[in-house]
Amino acid sequence: MNQVNPPMNQSKMLSDHDIQSIYQWISKMKHLRSSTRKKDKAISTLHLNYQVLGAGNTRVVFDLDNGHVVKVALSKKGLASNLTEYQLYNQCSRKLRKYLCPVIEFGNGWIIMKKMQPIVSLTEDDEKKLSRLRKRFTREGVQPRGLRNKNLAFSTRHNRIIVIDYGNFKYSSS
Numbered sequence: 079m080n081q082v083n084p085p086m087n088q089s090k091m092l093s094d095h096d097i098q099s100i101y102q103w104i105s106k107m108k109h110l111r112s113s114t115r116k117k118d119k120a121i122s123t124l125h126l127n128y129q130v131l132g133a134g135n136t137r138v139v140f141d142l143d144n145g146h147v148v149k150v151a152l153s154k155k156g157l158a159s160n161l162t163e164y165q166l167y168n169q170c171s172r173k174l175r176k177y178l179c180p181v182i183e184f185g186n187g188w189i190i191m192k193k194m195q196p197i198v199s200l201t202e203d204d205e206k207k208l209s210r211l212r213k214r215f216t217r218e219g220v221q222p223r224g225l226r227n228k229n230l231a232f233s234t235r236h237n238r239i240i241v242i243d244y245g246n247f248k249y250s251s252s
């Protein structure tokens with residue numbers, strides 16, 4: 079236990095086979111040139127039994143079909159994004175946490191989060207909420223980078239914007 083953030087090798091939601099597949103993909107991915115289309119390569123290499131829900135520049139996201147998603151890194155930057163989300167969610171104040179999509183589990187190359195409905199387009203009211211949200215994070219020393227509609231979801235229950243991709247947020251961990 080001498081690592082600060084030991085990645086999990088077990089999961090309540092992923093099978094050992096899923097974890098093995100992701101591990102093998104991560105080992106392979108590190109040797110691929112950044113120009114290669116990693117998303118398609120990842121999907122075919124991983125061969126997971128889940129539907130692809132979305133993808134960004136650094137991660138591919140699968141629907142676990144139980145109200146949760148797993149994000150798998152497509153590059154070293156994707157690994158860094160997973161770590162940022164895991165650390166920020168667990169280290170930030172309660173006040174900020176309620177605006178972040180809950181992280182459930184974190185492992186080598188993967189992170190499990192709550193499944194949410196990404197925002198299709200931002201209304202004027204959303205833009206106002208987003209501006210307040212930006213200030214809340216900045217005030218606590220967190221730079222909220224990448225706040226675009228596809229990285230955001232809406233919680234109707236709380237009438238609140240929730241960030242589903244905060245892998246690019248910058249903060250100084252203590």
Ligand SMILES: Nc1ncnc2c1ncn2[C@@H]1O[C@H](COP(=O)(O)OP(=O)(O)O)[C@@H](O)[C@H]1O
Pocket residue numbers: 131132133134135136137138139147149159179191192193194195196228229242243244245
């Ligand atoms: N928690 C989530 N629930 C539902 N869809 C998600 C969730 N997280 C991500 N997605 C979908 O997957 C896409 C890629 O995930 P994201 O975290 O933005 O990866 P990247 O860091 O590569 O941009 C998102 O744009 C969104 O469409």
Ligand SMILES: [Mg+2]
Pocket residue numbers: 134135228229243
């Ligand atoms: Mg994104």
